[in-house]
Amino acid sequence: AQSVTQPDIHITVSEGASLELRCNYSYGATPYLFWYVQSPGQGLQLLLKYFSGDTLVQGIKGFEAEFKRSQSSFNLRKPSVHWSDAAEYFCAVVPYGGSQGNLIFGKGTKLSVKP
């Protein structure tokens, strides 16, 4: 079945440490890939997206993500986490040939940042 998996429900990192959030998808053709962030009490904000081309994508707030076709993964990374990065992060896909009306989200990974 088609799905988006974020294997980590909750991650805690120290401020200044590096971060990697995992996302795997299960689709026949490479879908369009997105990462969103949701701060407490807020809506979702797009961090970055991948459609084609360079497999390393730069986003806002110092985030980047790497698409690996062989692993069906689109992991989100940040070299040095700030306390303000504490939030919930959602990986999402639009199946190839689909539209924003087909946007499918993973269950999210909650990030806590230790001082």
Place this chain on the structure above:
Amino acid sequence: ETGVTQTPRHLVMGMTNKKSLKCEQHLGHNAMYWYKQSAKKPLELMFVYSLEERVENNSVPSRFSPECPNSSHLFLHLHTLQPEDSALYLCASSQDLGPFPEAFFGQGTRLTVV
């Protein structure tokens, strides 16, 4: 400020009440969406509107009734809800229905059904 405004931010309603959620966008977008975000479940797409016409209804119970009177406004009318309908309801908009234009989300309405 994302350009998508939802009101109210919080709503408590009884199971016999009728209420409405409002979403407004001034981004000039042509597509609007309602999502439901429940605890421990992925975001669920409920309704999709494009150019004020409903294009998708993901098997949502009839106690949820959407309305899109113009391209800037989207409503979700609620009646005889159940406690399991308590959730964060998010509105979003995008330039069009293609995969490329990103969706902009509102801050959501936290609904509690008692």
